Amino acid sequence: MADILTRKLSRWVKFDAEERAALARLAVASRPVVRGQHLIREGDDPTHVFLILDGWAQRYKVLPDGKRQIVAFLMPGDLCDTHVFILEKMDHSISMMSPGKVVSIPADDMLAIINAFPRIAQALWWCTLVDEGILREWLVNIGTREAYGRIAHLFCELYVRAGAVARGGIGDFFMPLTQADVGEAVGLTAIHVNRTIKALKQSGLVDPAKSRLRMLDFDALKAVAGFDEAYLHARLVPVHD
Amino acid sequence: MADILTRKLSRWVKFDAEERAALARLAVASRPVVRGQHLIREGDDPTHVFLILDGWAQRYKVLPDGKRQIVAFLMPGDLCDTHVFILEKMDHSISMMSPGKVVSIPADDMLAIINAFPRIAQALWWCTLVDEGILREWLVNIGTREAYGRIAHLFCELYVRAGAVARGGIGDFFMPLTQADVGEAVGLTAIHVNRTIKALKQSGLVDPAKSRLRMLDFDALKAVAGFDEAYLHARLVPVHD
């Protein structure tokens, strides 16, 4: 169960037994978290790194006028910034979007494993670079696409990242976003998101149910989104849930 | 001249003589580059890291329909992704926006210095985290602010990052962006950027000249932009140009 991190990192680097053991040791003390619970808040001094074992989280910033912008979604296997603890203050918050399980890894443990296992360090670097790539792609998404393609693109990304891609481009996966969340992620009003999703539904591309997204025609969705998954730098076998 | 990197990194970590020497050795073989010249292109296999010694560069992605999105501006002292070479393929391009000078650092040299000098490694991490913070802030900017505040925010950031902030909030600094560049960075049409800059000018906030931006009232600009520089995680003395 708790080897999600190992499985994720194994996409890029093949580990030996010792490395696997070291990774497994990181994730021993998991704790349950409820929906809406914060892992860390803007302004906090980060002393730990969080590993999501189960559930989805969101990384976001709030403006003085109350507007929120979600800047990332975190899913099982994702590590919240391998090195945040270098900074003195978080410049954003992270909260759970669904109940789940997380592990808090002390900075020292993180540094120790990085120093002891260069191949693990490299895999973690890979993750960091992929996260940055995702951030850039979100910028492209918000900056250049209009609502229809923008939401389609987000759905494509989540589908791939969730490791849920199935043959035939038809499937169903856990996706605990409210329409308001989608809006805050792609820079649209919840109302407009609602209308746009309705259009996507009517085009026979997706069919959102409670906390799930049913993918009806992934190829068509990719086409309307202009989705090219190269930026995810995925390799080897995807993780399944 | 070539110690810009050292000066930048010294914002966060104080180096001893040996560390300074190692950093200086990285930047020996600089080469001149012209405006528009590419340092690396999407799809390339990155084998080097680039250090900008002089001039500004842009990091961007192009969509099939020809739309461009600039995802970062790079200025003197900036390193283009300490670890890109881990990836097999660039997912974006980097080109010069002005003539300048750059250094190509082979991956091995980069790794060597990181392994030999933990404090340098830490400073580079800091840079990476700041770059990510900037990316997140851009997302917030495009996702939540409308044109006026959006462009104001970009100007604030560039002013601070250029190390040009002067007492009184009045000053003048090198900023080689065309209005089209601004548009591609913040997700607006060049035409709308033009009208919006006109408004900023008429409000007495800024006054753009050829390749320069004259800051007329930084405090007022910060106010309309909702600019909070915490995300730049700056410390100690800023670098001056």
Place this chain on the structure above:
DNA sequence: CGACACGTTGATCGTGCTCAAAAAACGTGG
């Protein structure tokens, strides 16, 4: 069963886009 979160819909308004064109600034070669 009642409260609250989430989804859905309508009507209207406005920011920013599109298309079109011209003026100004710039760079390059004769």
Place this chain on the structure above:
DNA sequence: CCACGTTTTTTGAGCACGATCAACGTGTCG
């Protein structure tokens, strides 16, 4: 140094995507 082409800035008019305001439905859980 001026002529010329190119890039950049500027302006106008009309349109559309998405925001805003205002309800109302629907589901879920205590």
